[in-house]
Amino acid sequence: METQISANNDPLAAAYLAMEHSAFYDVPLKNFAAPWTNEEQSLFVPLNDYSVTVIGMVRDEVPFNQLLSADLLYQGDPALGLPPYSPANNDHYEALEVSGVPLKDALVAARQSDLNGLPATATAGVITSRQAARAFFIAGTNRAMFRFTLLNHLCLDLEQIKDTNRAADRVRQDIPRSPGGDSRLFLNNCVGCHAGMDPLVQAYAYYDYDEVAGRLLYTPGQVRPKYLINADNFKPGYVTPDDQWDNYWRAGPNALLDWDSALPGRGNGAKSLGVELANSQAFASCQTKKVFKAVCLREPVDSADHAQIAAMSDSFRANNYSLKRLFAESAVYCRGE
Numbered sequence: 001m002e003t004q005i006s007a008n009n010d011p012l013a014a015a016y017l018a019m020e021h022s023a024f025y026d027v028p029l030k031n032f033a034a035p036w037t038n039e040e041q042s043l044f045v046p047l048n049d050y051s052v053t054v055i056g057m058v059r060d061e062v063p064f065n066q067l068l069s070a071d072l073l074y075q076g077d078p079a080l081g082l083p084p085y086s087p088a089n090n091d092h093y094e095a096l097e098v099s100g101v102p103l104k105d106a107l108v109a110a111r112q113s114d115l116n117g118l119p120a121t122a123t124a125g126v127i128t129s130r131q132a133a134r135a136f137f138i139a140g141t142n143r144a145m146f147r148f149t150l151l152n153h154l155c156l157d158l159e160q161i162k163d164t165n166r167a168a169d170r171v172r173q174d175i176p177r178s179p180g181g182d183s184r185l186f187l188n189n190c191v192g193c194h195a196g197m198d199p200l201v202q203a204y205a206y207y208d209y210d211e212v213a214g215r216l217l218y219t220p221g222q223v224r225p226k227y228l229i230n231a232d233n234f235k236p237g238y239v240t241p242d243d244q245w246d247n248y249w250r251a252g253p254n255a256l257l258d259w260d261s262a263l264p265g266r267g268n269g270a271k272s273l274g275v276e277l278a279n280s281q282a283f284a285s286c287q288t289k290k291v292f293k294a295v296c297l298r299e300p301v302d303s304a305d306h307a308q309i310a311a312m313s314d315s316f317r318a319n320n321y322s323l324k325r326l327f328a329e330s331a332v333y334c335r336g337e
């Protein structure tokens with residue numbers, strides 16, 4: 001790599017060349033994606049349809065803003081003779097890992113709807129992967145899927161984007177309006193997350209994880225029972241009728257996330273919500289910061305680092321959301337450190 005940099009005076013090309021080594025896909029990139037696929041954010045989880053899809057998208061420079069909406073999953077090449085993809089277990093990916101075949105050569109793209117049987121319009125990239133369903137649609141109220149998507153892909157904890165000035169008309173019945181007998185607590189705290197979050201999580205109203213079958217469950221037109229639990233906590237609260245989501249956070253302080261003004265800020269289902277989230281500036285700068293940290297092995301610290309992150313996140317958007325390019329640009333910036 002060093003020779004190429006000095007010889008050709010084209011460090012970006014050299015960094016791209018370095019990524020042609022299969023080790024890049026088998027170690028750093030795998031470790032980059034693995035923590036997003038489980039609640040514990042652990043690296044030490046088997047390969048799965050979520051992490052492998054990320055790795056494949058990077059290799060093929062699939063525009064990364066499709067991560068949360070595409071009808072796409074990567075799998076091991078059928079020619080490898082692994083157990084085929086199953087929507088009900090992870091055997092395919094575990095066998096792929098055990099096989100030791102370099103991921104750079106092993107992965108092929110597939111239409112997700114062909115693999116998991118969802119209608120194409122109901123696919124939403126890694127959100128509707130088996131692994132994400134298993135980790136984030138399991139039990140609960142489906143708010144976990146939103147919380148972890150925000151954390152992993154917009155680098156935001158809900159605590160940071162609380163906004164108590166949004167209308168509470170879509171907050172579900174399960175949220176008590178006078179927790180502990182004190183309505184001020186609802187107005188000063190609970191509403192800060194639930195007013196904005198609940199109308200977004202409505203996008204997932206037809207999705208669930210079937211623990212017995214071990215697979216994603218999708219019931220078009222039928223709101224999952226988990227959306228209607230604990231109705232007695234506040235009877236006049238919102239009763240979810242369908243999967244129509246609205247982004248109340250386009251107004252108020254969270255306009256700073258810089259949503260795409262060409263999009264309507266509302267829609268039906270997980271796919272259009274994925275488009276909404278992944279086309280925000282917050283998504284682009286989050287991917288950039290994550291890659292910077294993965295490559296430079298440190299947090300950005302000074303103004304030069306922050307200027308670099310801003311420049312790379314613009315370049316990410318201008319270059320068809322290529323995550324591979326972000327890796328190359330980060331490698332050039334941090335070389336010699």
Ligand code: HEC
Nearest residue numbers: 140141143144147158159174175176179185189190192193
């Ligand atoms: C910082 C954001 C935030 C604030 C503030 C907040 N919540 Fe939540 N709430 C969440 C998230 C995220 C979930 C989903 C948690 C999960 O399932 O992983 C949730 C889930 C819930 C649930 C459903 C629990 C279940 O799974 O059955 C209830 C009830 C609830 N919150 C009540 C409240 C009340 C009452 C307050 C105010 C005292 C409050 N929340 C404040 C983010 C917040």
